Amino acid sequence: MKSFQLVLVKPSHYDDDGYVIRWWRAMTPSNSLAAVYGIAVDCAERQVLGPDVTIDITVIDETNTRVDVPALIARFKRQGNFGCVGLIGVQSNQYPRALDIARAFRAEDIAVAIGGFHVSGCLSMLDGHAVDIDLCRDMGITIFAGEAEGRLEHLIADVAAGRAQPVYNYIKDLPGIEGTPVPFLPKKHVERTLGTSSSFDAGRGCPYQCSFCTIINVQGRKSRYRSADDIERIVRLNWAQGIRKFFITDDNFARNREWEATFDRLIELREKDGIPLGLLIQVDTLCHKIPNFMEKARRAGVNKVFIGLENINPDNLAAAKKRQNKITEYRKMLLAWKEQGILTIAGYILGFPADTPETIRRDIEIIKEELPIDLLEFFCLTPLPGSEDHQTLWRNSVAMDADLNKYDIEHVCTAHSKMSMDEWQEIYHEAWGLYYTSEHMKTLLRRAAATGVPVGNLAKYLLTFSTTDRLEKVHPLQGGILRLKRPSERRPGMARESPWLFWPRFGWETLAKHMVLLGALARLTMWQAAIRYDPRSQSYMDQALMPVGDDEDETLDLLTKTTGARAAVSHIKKVEELTHARAI
Numbered sequence: 388m389k390s391f392q393l394v395l396v397k398p399s400h401y402d403d404d405g406y407v408i409r410w411w412r413a414m415t416p417s418n419s420l421a422a423v424y425g426i427a428v429d430c431a432e433r434q435v436l437g438p439d440v441t442i443d444i445t446v447i448d449e450t451n452t453r454v455d456v457p458a459l460i461a462r463f464k465r466q467g468n469f470g471c472v473g474l475i476g477v478q479s480n481q482y483p484r485a486l487d488i489a490r491a492f493r494a495e496d497i498a499v500a501i502g503g504f505h506v507s508g509c510l511s512m513l514d515g516h517a518v519d520i521d522l523c524r525d526m527g528i529t530i531f532a533g534e535a536e537g538r539l540e541h542l543i544a545d546v547a548a549g550r551a552q553p554v555y556n557y558i559k560d561l562p563g564i565e566g567t568p569v570p571f572l573p574k575k576h577v578e579r580t581l582g583t584s585s586s587f588d589a590g591r592g593c594p595y596q597c598s599f600c601t602i603i604n605v606q607g608r609k610s611r612y613r614s615a616d617d618i619e620r621i622v623r624l625n626w627a628q629g630i631r632k633f634f635i636t637d638d639n640f641a642r643n644r645e646w647e648a649t650f651d652r653l654i655e656l657r658e659k660d661g662i663p664l665g666l667l668i669q670v671d672t673l674c675h676k677i678p679n680f681m682e683k684a685r686r687a688g689v690n691k692v693f694i695g696l697e698n699i700n701p702d703n704l705a706a707a708k709k710r711q712n713k714i715t716e717y718r719k720m721l722l723a724w725k726e727q728g729i730l731t732i733a734g735y736i737l738g739f740p741a742d743t744p745e746t747i748r749r750d751i752e753i754i755k756e757e758l759p760i761d762l763l764e765f766f767c768l769t770p771l772p773g774s775e776d777h778q779t780l781w782r783n784s785v786a787m788d789a790d791l792n793k794y795d796i797e798h799v800c801t802a803h804s805k806m807s808m809d810e811w812q813e814i815y816h817e818a819w820g821l822y823y824t825s826e827h828m829k830t831l832l833r834r835a836a837a838t839g840v841p842v843g844n845l846a847k848y849l850l851t852f853s854t855t856d857r858l859e860k861v862h863p864l865q866g867g868i869l870r871l872k873r874p875s876e877r878r879p880g881m882a883r884e885s886p887w888l889f890w891p892r893f894g895w896e897t898l899a900k901h902m903v904l905l906g907a908l909a910r911l912t913m914w915q916a917a918i919r920y921d922p923r924s925q926s927y928m929d930q931a932l933m934p935v936g937d938d939e940d941e942t943l944d945l946l947t948k949t950t951g952a953r954a955a956v957s958h959i960k961k962v963e964e965l966t967h968a969r970a971i
């Protein structure tokens with residue numbers, strides 16, 4: 388019996404000091420890895436290489452597990468190099484690290500294939516060579532652009548027969564995903580992430596056209612979805628191994644055409660079968676207008692929702708073609724989630740054309756005062772390869788940072804008309820501190836207690852969100868517990884440090900960081916206890932929690948401070964007047 392070695396590696400990327408970002412426990416599991424693993428297991432079960440060949444699958448998420456290259460090479464050697472390394476879900480920022488991993492395997496003549504958003508985005512929007520894509524060709528790495536459902540078996544068969552092509556390009560041929568193998572990871576991998584939650588994409592594709600977005604150019608604008616039966620299968624497979632929490636990774640679950648059937652099935656699993664589901668979903672800012680959406684979300688087990696708020700200045704939203712985001716609806720939408728007792732997380736992008744450090748500082752204060760958001764995450768507007776923004780700059784030969792490792796939406800990669808690149812980068816880091824002040828964290832805990840959001844749960848997230856950028860210099864989504872490093876994992880081209888210097892410094896840094904974390908934890912625990920025992924906490928009220936009133940367009944800074952906001956309000960008034968006039 389021959390054994391085909393399929394090693395699936397989700398690469399991490401390098402931090403600013405050139406060390407691979409890896410944790411004892413990483414924040415979130417990789418859904419790309421779960422998706423490709425599910426398809427690979429199906430290939431193995433169907434014996435796609437024939438009855439006398441087994442497919443031996445190894446899964447490595449580099450954010451929580453070291454890629455032991457020599458051990459893997461030895462394993463390939465024992466099988467006569469019969470197999471392939473698959474570099475999975477490689478984003479632009481992970482592309483340099485992915486190639487560094489590949490280099491060692493290619494030197495031993497082991498087949499390597501790469502897929503994910505970088506290669507898919509570049510092949511979708513550029514000329515098929517730009518942005519370092521030719522490095523793969525030079526190294527003999529197979530490029531796989533597009534989705535693997537129904538295709539992975541062809542790649543495996545070609546590798547096994549020694550006839551792998553340099554490029555497989557399925558980007559213009561998006562498969563239906565209903566009834567295809569479902570994303571899945573065995574528990575031993577899921578346990579390496581915080582909170583032991585797993586993930587699945589219930590659907591792909593988004594109808595909108597935001598110019599900074601890569602998703603629509605890789606996964607398309609049409610809604611493709613898994614069936615309710617598929618969803619039930621995912622839940623049951625995981626529940627059988629004791630996993631009940633999921634991140635549903637659809638970029639905009641509210642626009643998944645099957646959202647209601649999916650929620651109905653999840654409600655059934657929760658209410659009839661007693662599976663205590665806990666879900667995180669991502670939605671747009673108009674989801675409160677979909678009848679039953681929020682109420683069903685709560686019943687299905689959604690306890691956290693991520694909202695792509697992006698900005699509160701309509702001029703900026705218009706510049707990014709994100710016209711569907713209406714600031715006049717933000718409060719209604721957020722209060723509606725609060726009514727369901729669901730924790731709200733909003734993404735906020737810094738560096739739109741009208742932004743300056745001063746306006747960013749002002750806007751963060753407005754959000755703190757007037758919008759009932761629990762957690763706010765900051766990102767730098769980045770021309771990600773695969774987005775319309777990147778394509779425009781590339782076509783016009785505008786300078787962009789050549790180091791792809793920086794395209795993690797935390798580093799500034801191109802110039803801004805109103806801020807220097809340094810000012811932009813500084814205000815990005817400052818933003819975290821401006822939002823997560825002690826005073827505001829206490830307010831957030833009070834708001835949670837008053838609206839039925841679990842205070843302990845929020846406190847846990849506040850600990851991470853208020854400290855990760857400051858202590859670890861990475862975004863919380865890339866964070867985890869206990870940073871792990873090795874001198875040997877430094878980026879090629881950067882000097883290898885002496886172990887005598889490296890290890891004492893690493894030990895000291897780890898200790899110092901954990902002292903700060905313990906202090907932050909103690910403070911959050913104290914505030915939490917004070918709120919719990921305060922009899923007035925249920926009746927807490929502030930401007931953000933106040934029901935939407937008729938005079939807000941004159942009283943709220945959100946609707947008066949920017950030119951765009953004033954224009955948006957007067958537009959709405961005009962529409963209302965016309966509709967009213969017609970009704971009379």
Ligand code: B12
Nearest residue numbers: 415417418419422473475476478479502503534535862864
């Ligand atoms: C869930 C998610 C996360 C999760 C989990 C990560 C993951 N990749 O699963 C978390 C929260 C951790 C996360 C974090 C980040 N993310 Co993210 N994330 C997503 C999201 C919303 C879904 C990913 C997913 O599951 N897609 C569905 C799967 C099935 O699609 P897929 O990955 O493309 O894989 C398919 C094919 O590409 C192919 N394939 C993939 N690899 C391979 C390999 C081979 C060999 C083959 C044959 C086929 C193949 O087969 C798969 C099945 O069809 C995507 C957007 C999106 N819609 O994809 C952003 C996205 C991937 N993230 C992005 C970014 C920037 C980040 C962060 C850097 C943000 C930050 N600063 O914190 C971090 C990086 C952390 C990390 N270590 O990955 C960007 C990447 C853009 C780019 N061009 O580089 C995206 C595209 C969103 C965006 N803003 O545009 N993310």
Ligand code: SF4
Nearest residue numbers: 593595596597600638
């Ligand atoms: S709403 Fe989100 S997924 Fe849809 S186009 Fe805009 S950024 Fe992309």
